[in-house]
Amino acid sequence: MSATVILETLRRHFAHIAYVAAGLLIVIIAATMAAVDAPAGSTFQVFSLFMIIAGCQIIGPEFSSGTLQLILSKPIHRSRYLLSRVAGVVLALWIAIALAYTADVAARAIGGHDIAWRVGGGAAVSIAAEAVLLVSLMALFGAFTRSYMNVALYLGGQILLSMVAGVLQMMQRMERGAFSAFGAFLRAHPGVVNTIRTIDQNLYPDAPRIPFDRNWLLLVFSNAAIALLLACVIFRRREVPYGAD
């Protein structure tokens, strides 16, 4: 990892008005929800879009703007650069999560509400882990695309998988009508639907039911590691022509 790249990534976030504004907004939302004793951990449901915006800057946009050529003319490993950018973005997100959680706890304490350390802390840890996976996937998609295609791939994949899984599950129950034959096929081969659902759960896992669910955390971190490994493998071979955009 390169501390230089990590710190530069953090600097870019803290210097960006959007990050500061979004962070402030999240803290205010967290404090307000905690003040009215909303269920512990519910604050973090607003984080997804914030994480996507934070993670979309990795590699793809740098390729298109010409920044990447400047960086790669310096003596830094491609993988080290990519992983350091990921680490920087994850740290920026963790700082926002920590601030939101602190605001949540403080508001609950001030309001005399139950702090629910286990549930709230579990939700904070879960969203922090989810940030690692999301940013890793953004890095993977950015490793072979340009501009902000990584966001399109991430969101498109999420919507598509969810739709396909839902439709297939519905068809699986059909015993009459136009799709009954296909439904019978799906019932005979439950692996088809299970495969789609497994892919969906591995890329876009639902929040864990139990705070600090060890298996869930291992699923998320192992998938993030695989995504980062693939990202490094793709990026190491990628050509970065300048003057092409």
Add this chain to the structure above:
Amino acid sequence: MSGIQVRALTKAYRHLGRAPVNVLHGVDLEVQPGEVVGLIGPNGAGKTTLMSCIVGFLRPDGGEVSIDGRASDDLGIRRRTGFVPERMNFDRRATGRAFLRYMAKLAEVPHAELDARVDALLERLGLANAQKRLLSQYSRGMLQRIGMAQALVREPEFLFLDEPTSGLDPHGVFLVRELIAEQKARGAAVLLNSHQLAEVEKVCDRVVFLHKGVIARAETLHDTTRMTIDVTLLAGSFDPATIAEATGLTPAENVLSATVASEAEIADLVARVIGTGAGVIDVRRRTADLESIFRGTA
């Protein structure tokens, strides 16, 4: 140090559903330490592709690129390389100083020397007063200069410049010219890609003409081992036969042209011409006319 060596380089661009487009067809090129080589050619000739392959941004399909005997993306070579892009793009919310410090850290400039090196470069490139301004507030010329500064942050031995004077005012152009001369004097091997033929003539030792992916022509600009001189004679003051007997050369109209190997030979030739009684009104060393060569080649 063996400089930059390119042998039989080929490169094609491949796009899905389309036939490959061959851009480079067996290019040979050498840039020795202390030499400045200019790369010129029409749009689409493959200059950008060639430079990308040499710097290591693109993977050639065939042939070989080596810098001091190693691959261009070897980290040891990267430490000794400077690259100035045609368009400087970086996070616009960084200040000039912050950007240069970041590049210096990436270039592994020792921490103890970092600030001194950055200060010196900002001063040299005329950006000391603008160092605390954001890059978004820099003019095109200032961005070009800071792009030059980041390439020089570690006193590179191999310097690649893509249109370094693009967008610069005359002062900036002189500055870049001086800097290139300084790098050459330091012994750096410099490869320069430019459309500014006048600048290329002034700074380069050799020029390579790339056309449709091949080296169409190579011209040495300042070869002091072989000079062509034109001696202009006063009309009516000379006898062509006498001149021919004294010098072994026949004047064309009133201009006597000769290829000499040294300045002493120039003086000797002029003395012999004057010794025949002819009036000498001008002695000029002929320089390569890049524009006419470019027109003839492109």
Add this chain to the structure above:
Amino acid sequence: MARTDLWDRFSQRALPVWLPVAAVVLIVARVISSRYEVKSPVDLVRWVLPRAAEQMARAAHKPILYEFGAEWCGPCHVMEEEVFRDAELAKMINDKFVPVKLVDTRRETGKNLPEVATLESRFGVRAFPTVVVVLQAEGAPRTMVGYPGKAEFETFLRGIP
């Protein structure tokens, strides 16, 4: 591009050795850990009230899963511990069915709530636990009497379309 530069740390294109090692370690840990299920102290199934179940099931095109149990029923508690507190199985039940929990109280109070009595009569429930799955399509409900163990119960649930 030479494959030898994959691990050549002097090449800009080299991969860090620690990354694939970390990925393998995490995958192995995940596989091993998944053998030891993480249990919740509470029931994770989102039980629906009997009177709302049929409408919900029609709207969601899901079968209704009726779980008949009793406080005095030991296997019912084992099933709750092993199935309804298991994150993965509880999630599957919540996703696939409209789950309804019915507790027989005749031993404690001498009578059942009306909806419990009606449903026990409709499905001929005589023992506990009994799980009855009513599909949206016509056909006999699928029934499981007694608790055969987690694996078999999971097979029973997954086998329902």
